[in-house]
Structures are given as structure tokens and as C-alpha cells.
Amino acid sequence: MYLYDLYxxxxxxxxxxxxxxxxxxxxLSIKPSYVSLQVGGTNGKGSTCAFSESLLRNHGxxxxxxxxxxxxxxxxxxxxxxxxxxxxxxxxxxxxxxxIFERFDLTYFEACTLLALRYFEDQKVDxxxxxxxxxxxxxxxxxxxxxxxxITNIERDHTRWLGSDCExxxxxxxxxxxxxxxxxxxSMRFPLYPKALELCDHSDLHVAGxxxxxxxxxxxxxxxxxxxxxEKVRYExxxxxxxxxxxxxxxxxxxxxxxxxIELKESRVREALKNTYWEGRMEIxxxxxxxxxxxxxxxxxxxxxxxxxxxxxxxITPLFTALKDKEWELSLPYLRELSYRIYLTPxxxxxxxxxxxxxxxxxxxxxxxxxxxxxxxxxxxxxxNILVLGSLYLVGEVKEVxxxxxxx
Numbered sequence: 299m300y301l302y303d304l305y306x307x308x309x310x311x312x313x314x315x316x317x318x319x320x321x322x323x324x325x326l327s328i329k330p331s332y333v334s335l336q337v338g339g340t341n342g343k344g345s346t347c348a349f350s351e352s353l354l355r356n357h358g359x360x361x362x363x364x365x366x367x368x369x370x371x372x373x374x375x376x377x378x379x380x381x382x383x384x385x386x387x388x389x390x391x392x393x394x395x396x397x398i399f400e401r402f403d404l405t406y407f408e409a410c411t412l413l414a415l416r417y418f419e420d421q422k423v424d425x426x427x428x429x430x431x432x433x434x435x436x437x438x439x440x441x442x443x444x445x446x447x448x449i450t451n452i453e454r455d456h457t458r459w460l461g462s463d464c465e466x467x468x469x470x471x472x473x474x475x476x477x478x479x480x481x482x483x484x485s486m487r488f489p490l491y492p493k494a495l496e497l498c499d500h501s502d503l504h505v506a507g508x509x510x511x512x513x514x515x516x517x518x519x520x521x522x523x524x525x526x527x528x529e530k531v532r533y534e535x536x537x538x539x540x541x542x543x544x545x546x547x548x549x550x551x552x553x554x555x556x557x558x559x560i561e562l563k564e565s566r567v568r569e570a571l572k573n574t575y576w577e578g579r580m581e582i583x584x585x586x587x588x589x590x591x592x593x594x595x596x597x598x599x600x601x602x603x604x605x606x607x608x609x610x611x612x613x614i615t616p617l618f619t620a621l622k623d624k625e626w627e628l629s630l631p632y633l634r635e636l637s638y639r640i641y642l643t644p645x646x647x648x649x650x651x652x653x654x655x656x657x658x659x660x661x662x663x664x665x666x667x668x669x670x671x672x673x674x675x676x677x678x679x680x681x682x683n684i685l686v687l688g689s690l691y692l693v694g695e696v697k698e699v700x701x702x703x704x705x706x
Contacts, residue, residue, distance in 0.1 A: 340451050347429045349574050352573060411438040439474075451487075511525070539573050638667065642669070643673060
């Protein structure tokens with residue numbers, strides 16, 4: 299397939315410009331009739347999108363959802379009302395748009411974004427949820443012209459392109475902001491909130507801890523949300539479909555953002571949040587022994603997972619992989635808090651780190667047992683509780699194994 303070749307071949311470009319995608323959109327005269335919601339940030343983008351999509355859909359709207367990255371099926375990137383684009387549809391769109399991709403020399407992500415704009419328009423969606431690929435200021439999804447933007451948080455990731463200091467990353471993330479349109483922020487934490495006050499109109503800001511409030515707790519395998527916005531919007535003990543204390547923050551951001559687009563009904567809010575599903579986010583794919591998949595790939599995400607698991611799941615061993623452009627060395631100490639043993643595996647990706655290098659670092663950090671697997675398929679031979687993390691690509695490989703029916 300052309301898009302696959304574009305990605306796997308010469309084209310893993312990260313280019314700080316909107317010139318190509320804007321020219322392509324203008325050339326095609328794409329002017330979406332639907333309303334867009336754009337979600338950026340370091341961690342929690344996908345989960346916040348999932349909650350937002352579920353809220354809109356459960357209120358009776360037709361909703362498009364542009365996802366990044368996909369796990370193992372490229373069609374995952376384009377969804378309408380929860381249904382992935384079909385292979386036949388995708389092939390037709392690629393055939394139609396290929397001359398445009400080539401005319402404007404679009405990157406893989408730009409091509410995917412352009413396809414989403416056209417597909418959602420043809421599908422006559424009411425709303426579309428767009429997940430930012432990286433950063434914000436130069437991200438191709440900016441062309442969706444969102445009515446509401448959300449930023450989940452600012453953590454260490456993509457430092458090569460977004461900057462090694464927090465303030466630089468905050469400026470990049472805040473690049474999705476459109477003056478005169480609401481911007482929903484995760485909290486008053488430095489540096490995001492001060493930078494937002496500096497760069498944005500204050501009347502556009504909707505900030506957790508100021509304009510809306512949330513709390514929550516985890517009880518066994520269930521997470522609950524408490525949310526307060528005003529006297530009309532107040533919810534108690536809403537069960538969430540996604541596990542983990544950090545999902546409380548993601549769900550509250552989605553609630554606030556969607557409330558700026560539509561009038562919420564409590565019964566539908568409860569149904570939507572309870573039934574939200576998002577692959578590869580603390581996803582339990584086997585019970586005995588436990589096999590949990592999560593796409594955490596940066597130190598802050600790993601830290602959050604370890605914090606929650608330590609309080610609720612005993613005797614679980616991490617199965618970890620690493621990408622060359624991630625700060626995986628900073629994730630390993632948190633995993634050491636979880637277990638004295640760690641499994642490492644390479645993945646089928648050109649950015650996969652040398653596992654011998656990761657092995658040496660794990661030994662240096664004091665893991666008593668460091669076991670290097672031949673491939674992700676070896677997870678099937680592990681007869682203990684396992685937490686798979688380090689990359690969404692690893693999650694995709696493991697899910698591919700499961701899809702092939704290799705696990706009973």
C-alpha cells in the first residue's frame with residue numbers, strides 16, 4: 299500500500315512547517331462542515347480523545363476520530379462512530395489523493411491528516427476529534443481549524459524536536475491555540491499555565507483547578523471520577539472504562555471540552571465514560587496469569603503506571619522495549635521499583651534501540667534478573683503476571699500475536 303511504503307521507506311520526516319499541508323488543503327478546497335476538537339499534550343492524548351469521542355457519540359452525534367499512531371492496522375487511524383475505515387475505502391482514498399500527496403511532497407502524517415479531512419467530510423460527520431501527532435505549533439492537524447483545543451500535560455518527550463526545557467515544550471504545545479476559541483488545560487502547573495497566560499487571551503482559557511474540578515479513586519480494577527464544573531454540571535462516582543488514577547484527569551478534560559460544544563446529559567455522560575475503550579492503555583488481555591498492555595514510552599508515563607500498579611496489583615514483571623529517540627534510560631529506574639526482574643525484547647521497527655545496550659543499563663541500575671527475549675512473540679511463553687510497555691509498537695506486535703490466535 300502506498301501510505302505504508304511512504305512511511306516504511308524513505309519518509310520518516312519530521313519537518314517544522316505547515317506549508318505543504320496548507321497548500322494541499324487549499325488546492326482541494328477542503329472546508330469542513332463539521333466541528334473539530336483537537337487534543338495535544340505529552341501523555342493522555344489518546345485517552346482524552348477516546349473519552350471525548352464517546353461523549354459526543356453517546357449524545358447522538360456522528361463522530362469522526364483521527365488517531366495517531368496506529369498499533370498494527372493502519373486503518374485504525376480513521377474512524378467514524380467507532381468503525382475503522384474499510385480496506386476498500388482506504389484504497390480508494392489513497393488512489394484519489396496520491397497525486398496530491400506527491401504534488402505537495404507530503405510526509406506520511408500529513409498524508410494521513412489530509413485523508414482524514416476528506417474522509418470525515420464525505421462521511422458527513424457532525425464532529426471530528428483530532429489527536430495531535432507531535433508538539434502542536436507545526437502539527438499537520440492544525441489545519442482542522444478546531445473549535446475547541448485541549449492540552450493534557452507537558453512532560454519530557456520528543457526533546458530533539460520540541461526542546462529539552464519545559465518552557466520550550468510548552469510553547470510548542472500551545473501552538474494549537476486559536477485566538478477566540480476555547481483552550482482547555484490540564485492544570486495550573488508550571489510551565490504550561492504561565493505560558494498560556496502569556497500567549498493566550500485569558501477569556502479563552504478553561505483550566506483544571508480553576509474553571510472545573512475533578513477527583514477520583516481506583517477500587518480494584520475500576521476507576522471512578524468525581525467532576526464539578528458549576529451547579530448544573532456536577533457528577534459523582536462515574537465509573538471509567540479506562541483504568542488508572544491518571545485517567546481521571548483525561549476524562550475531566552474531555553468532559554470540559556465537550557461541554558463547550560454540546561449540552562451534556564448526565565445519563566449519557568455516565569454511559570459514555572463507563573463504556574470508553576482504548577486499546578493499549580492498561581489493557582488486560584489475559585487474566586491468569588495477568589497480561590497487561592500499555593503504550594507508555596516516556597519516563598512520566600511509566601512513573602504514573604508504576605505508582606498505580608504498586609497499590610493494586612502484586613507480583614508483576616515488566617516486559618520492556620525502547621526506541622532510540624526516547625529517554626528510555628529514565629524509565630528503567632521506575633520499573634526497578636516494580637520488580638527485581640525485567641524482560642527486554644526487540645521490536646520490528648527501524649527506531650528500535652539496541653537491546654544489548656538496554657540490557658547493560660538495566661544491569662547497571664540493579665535489576666537482579668535481566669532476560670533478553672528473541673522477539674515479542676516470546677511473551678506467550680511467560681507464565682507469570684506481565685506488564686508490557688515501552689512503545690505502542692510493542693503493544694501492536696503483542697496484539698497482533700493475540701489476533702493470530704496464538705494465546706488461548
